[in-house]
Amino acid sequence: GDSVTQMEGPVTLSEEAFLTINCTYTATGYPSLFWYVQYPGEGLQLLLKATKADDKGSNKGFEATYRKETTSFHLEKGSVQVSDSAVYFCALIKWDSNYQLIWGAGTKLIIKP
Amino acid sequence: ETGVTQSPTHLIKTRGQQVTLRCSSQSGHNTVSWYQQALGQGPQFIFQYYREEENGRGNFPPRFSGLQFPNYSSELNVNALELDDSALYLCASSFGGGAGEQYFGPGTRLTVT
Numbered sequence: 125g126d127s128v129t130q131m132e133g134p135v136t137l138s139e140e141a142f143l144t145i146n147c148t149y150t151a152t153g154y155p156s157l158f159w160y161v162q163y164p165g166e167g168l169q170l171l172l173k174a175t176k177a178d179d180k181g182s183n184k185g186f187e188a189t190y191r192k193e194t195t196s197f198h199l200e201k202g203s204v205q206v207s208d209s210a211v212y213f214c215a216l217i218k219w220d221s222n223y224q225l226i227w228g229a230g231t232k233l234i235i236k237p
Numbered sequence: 238e239t240g241v242t243q244s245p246t247h248l249i250k251t252r253g254q255q256v257t258l259r260c261s262s263q264s265g266h267n268t269v270s271w272y273q274q275a276l277g278q279g280p281q282f283i284f285q286y287y288r289e290e291e292n293g294r295g296n297f298p299p300r301f302s303g304l305q306f307p308n309y310s311s312e313l314n315v316n317a318l319e320l321d322d323s324a325l326y327l328c329a330s331s332f333g334g335g336a337g338e339q340y341f342g343p344g345t346r347l348t349v350t
Contacts, residue, residue, distance in 0.1 A: 173338075223331075
């Protein structure tokens with residue numbers, strides 16, 4: 125079945141460091157891919173998305189490119205801030221599965237000042 | 238514009254009891270999806286309601302059931318609670334059967350003792 129795998133956390137970085145959180149997926153057909161963020165005590169928020177191969181999603185300095193050849197959607201940011209500390213979830217969705225989101229396990233990111 | 242709200246925020250139930258969780262969708266949305274998020278894991282799709290009909294179901298037993306009302310708010314009912322039902326229950330609203338972006342509520346934390 126369809127699945128999403130993301131790197132285990134926690135990932136601990138210093139402020140202004142470069143961030144990469146790896147995400148790979150297994151799916152038939154042509155899923156859309158998402159990154160969601162969950163700040164402490166808050167609900168899930170859509171961070172960025174890409175709907176087809178080679179699309180790049182971007183928001184708040186974060187970027188991810190839909191790579192069909194490597195079935196990957198890695199999240200990157202050039203310079204992280206303490207306020208980026210949160211749990212990040214990679215997810216996919218397909219039209220032929222009633223648009224249910226299929227999620228990775230989440231990666232906790234800790235940014236130290 | 239009112240966001241997605243859920244009630245209650247927290248509750249504690251005993252094994253074997255029944256529970257009802259509520260979700261108010263965002264204005265203009267006609268679809269509600271429910272997810273279960275166990276501690277340290279990604280959300281798992283329970284089911285989706287679109288225009289008052291169930292529109293897809295994940296791998297959850299029949300004791301998980303739901304309703305959607307004419308105003309598109311929704312309930313999740315769980316009968317015969319088990320310890321493993323302890324989790325954060327998330328609802329997400331969207332427009333058009335889930336094809337649109339899903340907006341998440343803050344969740345209901347259920348503890349079964």
